[in-house]
Amino acid sequence: MLCSTLMLTALVTAGVYGRPSLPPLPVKDGCHQVSPEVEMFRVEGEAIILHFPIFTRVLEVRRIALPTAKYLITRNNGTESEAYWSEGRVQQQVNQLWFLPARPSDSGEYSCTYRNDTYCVTGRIVLHVYQSDSVDLNSLSYPWSATEGERVEFNCPSLSCFNKTDGLIEWFKDSDSTPLQPDRGVLMIPAVRRSHAGVYTCRLTVLINKQHYQVSRVFLLHVQGTDPAFSTSVPEVSTTPEADLHSRTMSTVNVGPPVIVYPVNGTIFESPHGSGLELVCHVLTECQMADLTLITWLVNSQSLESSYLNRRALQGGRRVTRLSKGCQIEMRLVISLITEEDEKAEIKCVTKNKMGSQEAVVILQLEDSTFTWLFVAVTTVSCFLTVVSVFLYLLFKPKRKKKMDYFLARQNSTFSF
Template sequence: MVLLALVLAAVIVEYVSGRPPLPPLPMKDGCYVVSPEVEIFRVEGEAIILSFPMFLRVLQIRKIAPPAAKYLISKGDNGTEGAAYEGDGHVQQHDKQLWFLPAQASDSGEYVCTYRNETYCVTGSITLHVYESSSVDLKKLSYPIPATVGQRLRLPCPSLDDFNSTDRLIEWYKDSSSTALRLGTEGSLQRDGGKVLIPAVKRSHAGLYICRLRVLINSQQYKVSRAIRLRVHGPDPAITTTVPDLSTTSDPEISSSHSTVRAPIIQPPVIVSPLNRTIFESSHGSELELFCKVLTECRTADSTLVTWLVDGHPVESSHRDVRALQGGSSVTEVSEGCQIELRLIVGEMTEEDVKTELRCVARNQGGEEEVFVQLQLEDPTFTWLVVAVVAVSCFMTVVSIFLYVLFKPKRKRKMDYILARQNSTF
């Protein structure tokens, strides 16, 4: 009864505070498991620092800090290769990160970060893809960034936060050119720190941009590069060409009739899910997974750009990139055409995430469409009121049973009876 009273008190405290406890994490082989990180794609021969932002955020939100616990990063599920990363090989573990100096194609695989002591264990995972430089298609490794004609745009060199900020002389290249871009203070392409500034985007600015730099790690220089695919969209003028009509004469020079050939009309993409102004509710501390589903013609699926924007910025360059990670897109053929699906993972929900503006944007040469999404924390009032009522009911039931047992009237002892013979001689 005392235990039940303590549970009831805890429930009432949680209800009054208005902050429900975090939902429990799933378990596997005795360890709590955090959802996987977004996959990483890199090129061999470069320095790679593998970190676990979603995993670390879970530890931070849940305030998980068991005594004498440490991080162990291993390749695969068995954890047998974790000890090898403590040495001076080309793969080294440094606290919560794994350094590849430099990376090799054989380093591809799933890596598991385990945070444990003798009684507590929590794990997170990330998948790394390292491609051979001779066979890699940089378009597959690129970060997509959309732009509109006339827009003022800054192109960042993304995912460099794990490297030392010193000695960052970034060189930029476009498409397959081996000559670095000349970025001055004037012109269509300018330098803005380590970024490329485009004062007014034109369609000719579209293409693949590659940023390259050298970083200093343990007194040794290593190469690092990133690829950004810029897609430029805007109103395309109708393409009209005049060709001779040879139906009246075989000599085009004396033909007086002409026909007009127009380019095929490209239909704009349609976002089928989520609907505009959809509100997604999630409990405090839980992870939220969103999917943007876009319907387009199959012939334009490759040229249709779908992206999530966080507070108006791409996820990779947003200041909230620790709490929101964008996964890869997939294309599926359906009866109406082709459907593009793009995933967005929002880390454990807090009050700060409710203020974030999320947009899914889909663009191709036919036009664009965007939807706004709102995040909202579930109201715990009703849930905890029900829990409190159930707890009180249980408490009162136990008290009633106890009182009934304590004050139940005792049964009278049965009296022993002796049957007497009813006659006069007794």
């Protein structure tokens, strides 16, 4: 019995540390919960396709394919949930929710649940839809910092869900209605100058259900000089309906460069084969510089999109928290599956704004399972030797002569009561 227990313990240990299963998902109200998606910010009047990339990736990595299971997308309104059909202005298409077009009233939290009669898993995302005359540019735009003379390339982001085969992407700067010269959807500035700073908008017309809809994305480009100590102006965008969206006032700031407080440069992250890994970069900066501070993850000195981790990793989840001394910015990197290919991979968090830059490098390392298998081998050999010893003992145990005990009873005995 003891040997069986040791064998079972050894095999379970090997399963956990040798090729472990993924950690279980947390459960709430009987349904497994996936980490929330990156919040989405859009403008009214445009087509929006609400999708759940982290949720979808978790289903793929964990190979969750349930018989008779269906997707259900709902909007959470306090204690009630509103479901959607496959027709109308807001319609569910498999695991996506289409807004044709979007309205400010569509803002809220949405959940996507994959379930059958015995199992369910759900993810959620928050959508913000702004009125066209009161856009929060700091939330809507993609901040981008560059240095004078640097080559800058803008790709119109988050368009993978749209059928843009026949669409032409046009770029506009500030309030100018004349489009810039497109370059296959990529806006390139060979050597950026201070005069290039401003708001860049890419617009695309897409065809959905035989109707045309507009889609746009916004970049806020800030250009710093070659001397980091040189003070420059920070654009402040008005969000009042009467003000021009791109009007700016000038203010001079003297702040320090952003500081990466976590992770520590040179940290080694150990992770077992087959597991998932989430890295979070924490950057401390002045609050007036938070929106102009860029944070990104690099893999072996390449962008995530260009690296070998492109299909297994997702960057996002930017969040700004106001502290007593400045603001802290967080940027997540979620790796859905760790494999042998990730051994010694160099993951770098890079942050920069007009006052300077900093980077922190972490190294991925697979947990060593040699000790685990050695433990299994020793336990197995010990159990085997124990069984053999018991068998040999029983086989060669010396035999003893059996003693016959006789009980002689007196005959003709008289018993009195």
